[in-house]
Amino acid sequence: MTLNTILQTLIFGVFVGSIYGIVAVGLGLVFGVMGILNVAHGDLLMVGGYVGFWLVTLTGIDPFLSLIIVGPLMFLMGIALNRLLYRRIIRFEGETKLKNSLLISFGLVLILQQVATLLWTGDERTIQTANAGKSLMLGGLVFPYTRLANLGIGLLIIVLLHLFLHRTYFGKALRATAEDWEAAILAGIDIQRVYMVAFSLGTALAGIAGTLVAVNYGLGPTIGLSWTLKALIVVVLAGTGSVTGAFPAGILLGVIEAISALAIDPAYREVVGLVLFMLILLLRPQGLFGKAERGLA
Amino acid sequence: MPELLEVHDISVSYADLQTLWDISLEIKKGELVVLVGPNGAGKTTLLRSIAGLDRPSTGSILFDGEPIHTIPAHRIVERGIILVPEGRRLFKSMTVLENLEIGAYNQRARPEKNTTLQGIFEMFPILAERQQQTAGMLSGGQQQMLAVGRALMGLPRLLLLDEPSLGLAPLVVESIFATLQKINSAGVSVMVVEQNVHVVLELANRAYIMEQGRIVGQGTGVELLTDQNVREAYLGYLPETPQP
Numbered sequence: 001m002t003l004n005t006i007l008q009t010l011i012f013g014v015f016v017g018s019i020y021g022i023v024a025v026g027l028g029l030v031f032g033v034m035g036i037l038n039v040a041h042g043d044l045l046m047v048g049g050y051v052g053f054w055l056v057t058l059t060g061i062d063p064f065l066s067l068i069i070v071g072p073l074m075f076l077m078g079i080a081l082n083r084l085l086y087r088r089i090i091r092f093e094g095e096t097k098l099k100n101s102l103l104i105s106f107g108l109v110l111i112l113q114q115v116a117t118l119l120w121t122g123d124e125r126t127i128q129t130a131n132a133g134k135s136l137m138l139g140g141l142v143f144p145y146t147r148l149a150n151l152g153i154g155l156l157i158i159v160l161l162h163l164f165l166h167r168t169y170f171g172k173a174l175r176a177t178a179e180d181w182e183a184a185i186l187a188g189i190d191i192q193r194v195y196m197v198a199f200s201l202g203t204a205l206a207g208i209a210g211t212l213v214a215v216n217y218g219l220g221p222t223i224g225l226s227w228t229l230k231a232l233i234v235v236v237l238a239g240t241g242s243v244t245g246a247f248p249a250g251i252l253l254g255v256i257e258a259i260s261a262l263a264i265d266p267a268y269r270e271v272v273g274l275v276l277f278m279l280i281l282l283l284r285p286q287g288l289f290g291k292a293e294r295g296l297a
Numbered sequence: 298m299p300e301l302l303e304v305h306d307i308s309v310s311y312a313d314l315q316t317l318w319d320i321s322l323e324i325k326k327g328e329l330v331v332l333v334g335p336n337g338a339g340k341t342t343l344l345r346s347i348a349g350l351d352r353p354s355t356g357s358i359l360f361d362g363e364p365i366h367t368i369p370a371h372r373i374v375e376r377g378i379i380l381v382p383e384g385r386r387l388f389k390s391m392t393v394l395e396n397l398e399i400g401a402y403n404q405r406a407r408p409e410k411n412t413t414l415q416g417i418f419e420m421f422p423i424l425a426e427r428q429q430q431t432a433g434m435l436s437g438g439q440q441q442m443l444a445v446g447r448a449l450m451g452l453p454r455l456l457l458l459d460e461p462s463l464g465l466a467p468l469v470v471e472s473i474f475a476t477l478q479k480i481n482s483a484g485v486s487v488m489v490v491e492q493n494v495h496v497v498l499e500l501a502n503r504a505y506i507m508e509q510g511r512i513v514g515q516g517t518g519v520e521l522l523t524d525q526n527v528r529e530a531y532l533g534y535l536p537e538t539p540q541p
Binding site: 169172173175176179180182183184185186187188189190191241 | 387
């Protein structure tokens with residue numbers, strides 16, 4: 001095993017991790033603000049992947065450019081889902097709300113998978129990019145252009161989200177609602193509106209991640225659950241209050257998986273993440289970037 | 298003076314437990330009204346009902362003559378009723394300045410945000426000094442100042458306060474009450490729930506006494522201060538024993 005192999009593995013870990021990061025940021029935002037666990041997050045990613053796939057296939061638009069359309073379309077879907085489903089459980093107290101959100105979103109998982117299978121069959125699909133197979137070579141290391149684009153898009157999203165949460169008035173209202181929704185109402189915030197935006201943003205992020213997954217891996221109606229699981233591991237790793245921290249945590253998971261595949265065996269790739277999940281819950285339940293008190297960073 | 302707030306025969310229940318029974322009261326423009334009573338009397342529930350966090354099952358609440366018990370709580374804030382809740386409920390992970398900004402979120406207060414902020418920094422210079430610190434880092438007294446400041450940012454016409462002196466040192470309590478008086482004399486009507494009955498009755502125009510979810514007495518502050526029953530129940534005076 002040469003140094004080059006190790007470095008190359010780390011680099012690919014970072015690329016994979018940047019997708020984990022985008023998926024987890026969306027899940028963490030919804031969880032942090034609304035206090036619900038949306039296990040359908042990975043299936044919204046799947047739907048977003050198909051939206052991206054058909055946009056690219058039918059219009060011939062560049063896959064990365066299609067994100068500008070996929071995002072808003074999925075945002076609209078988020079508004080509809082929040083209206084139809086999640087809005088109904090938001091008035092419950094903490095644990096009841098969480099349990100109900102699990103039931104509702106699991107139901108949504110089943111529906112989305114069935115509908116996707118009916119509409120688009122179980123065939124695996126991928127989005128072809130213009131630069132597929134082309135890479136940047138640097139000091140003997142390979143940087144595929146599409147993977148570099150993942151990282152760039154992930155970084156851009158995280159910077160924009162951070163600016164939104166910390167610099168805009170509505171973003172501050174969102175953080176206030178995450179910390180104490182009743183105090184937020186008393187400050188004059190329409191929290192139903194905040195919940196709608198948080199959920200729809202989460203859905204849009206899932207959709208963007210889905211399109212990236214379709215470009216880099218492949219798309220099928222049943223890929224959702226494994227992405228939800230990845231996102232959940234990353235959210236716990238980052239700490240549930242740390243929305244923007246989910247991105248570096250995602251990269252960390254990607255790197256750890258890559259190293260374990262190299263050092264132990266690629267077959268144990270998935271196991272490593274789950275072991276990490278349990279260790280974090282046992283040893284540092286507030287996560288790497290989370291604080292003990294409730295709030296959104 | 299015209300009535301600012303009118304509460305007509307409201308009852309409030311949680312699940313099967315009724316906590317307020319046929320409460321009626323009114324607050325006039327510019328008044329400072331105190332609500333006293335033992336723990337569990339329903340004082341907090343009454344304030345929460347006026348603020349729209351709890352809903353009465355019967356009765357009505359009018360503000361400026363318009364019903365507010367049917368509109369969402371954040372709209373009540375917009376009308377000008379602002380509650381400083383029990384335990385202050387600051388956004389502790391956010392900065393002092395952000396807490397104040399959030400206070401001016403409602404549509405009526407937002408355009409005035411910067412002007413109001415200057416006024417609050419003049420009233421509480423320590424908040425100006427610490428504006429970039431997170432609210433959780435402040436001392437108890439400073440947190441209460443921030444809670445009052447955040448409420449004032451919303452340009453209240455009726456300010457509701459739930460035990461603002463709880464857990465604070467006597468000197469700090471004094472300054473909080475002095476502030477309340479200042480706010481009141483600037484034209485904001487105030488209703489305060491308070492355990493420091495003696496101090497607050499001296500400030501108050503009027504007071505209501507609550508027990509077990511009902512209003513059992515009312516009067517001017519001075520009347521209640523000299524009322525024998527009130528003195529025994531809330532001020533810790535022993536009944537005068539008849540001299541032989």
